[in-house]
């Protein structure tokens with residue numbers, strides 16, 4: 001099996017448009033703002049994501065964040081996001097990393113592979129530990145986090161908070 005994690009780039013819009021339509025607009029807190037938008041808008045979406053990873057044109061209270069695609073045997077299967085540092089708001093909700101696998105590719109350990117690869121990226125950003133949060137009852141998400149070394153810190157207002165040590 002060939003696996004590749006690649007940051008999104010506006011040049012990939014033709015390849016990625018159909019894939020983004022497979023990820024629901026909002027599922028268990030993972031938001032896909034590219035769902036149901038036009039192809040022209042999608043190029044702008046990818047440009048915005050690319051700019052964000054470079055810290056360009058950030059909205060107030062937004063931190064640089066890199067959006068990655070996991071490819072399995074050259075097919076896009078999942079999206080992962082790494083926020084480069086935390087704000088007070090991210091510390092209390094959402095954390096450093098979020099991820100989603102397109103429904104048709106679930107149950108094949110791809111989220112586990114995706115998170116492992118995202119942690120390598122977080123390490124390259126010099127993060128020594130990362131915070132991940134998920135809905136208290138999102139079994140797929142918290143199992144993925146625990147399989148990647150997540151230690152439960154607390155459950156608060158229906159949300160689980162995990163830290164993963166990268167040192």
Ligand SMILES: CC(C)(COP(=O)(O)OP(=O)(O)OC[C@H]1O[C@@H](n2cnc3c(N)ncnc32)[C@H](O)[C@@H]1OP(=O)(O)O)[C@@H](O)C(=O)NCCC(=O)NCCS
Nearest residue numbers: 028098099100101106107108109110111112139140141143
């Ligand atoms: C959560 C999600 C990423 C899991 O993706 P996946 O590729 O199916 O996960 P994996 O195959 O790597 O499975 C990881 C573990 O979770 C378990 N799991 C996955 N989905 C599950 C489910 N719906 N119910 C129970 N366990 C589940 C798997 O069995 C596996 O554990 P195991 O090795 O002990 O059997 C996927 O369901 C998804 O994209 N959900 C919507 C978005 C989301 O919730 N993102 C996370 C919060 S930001």
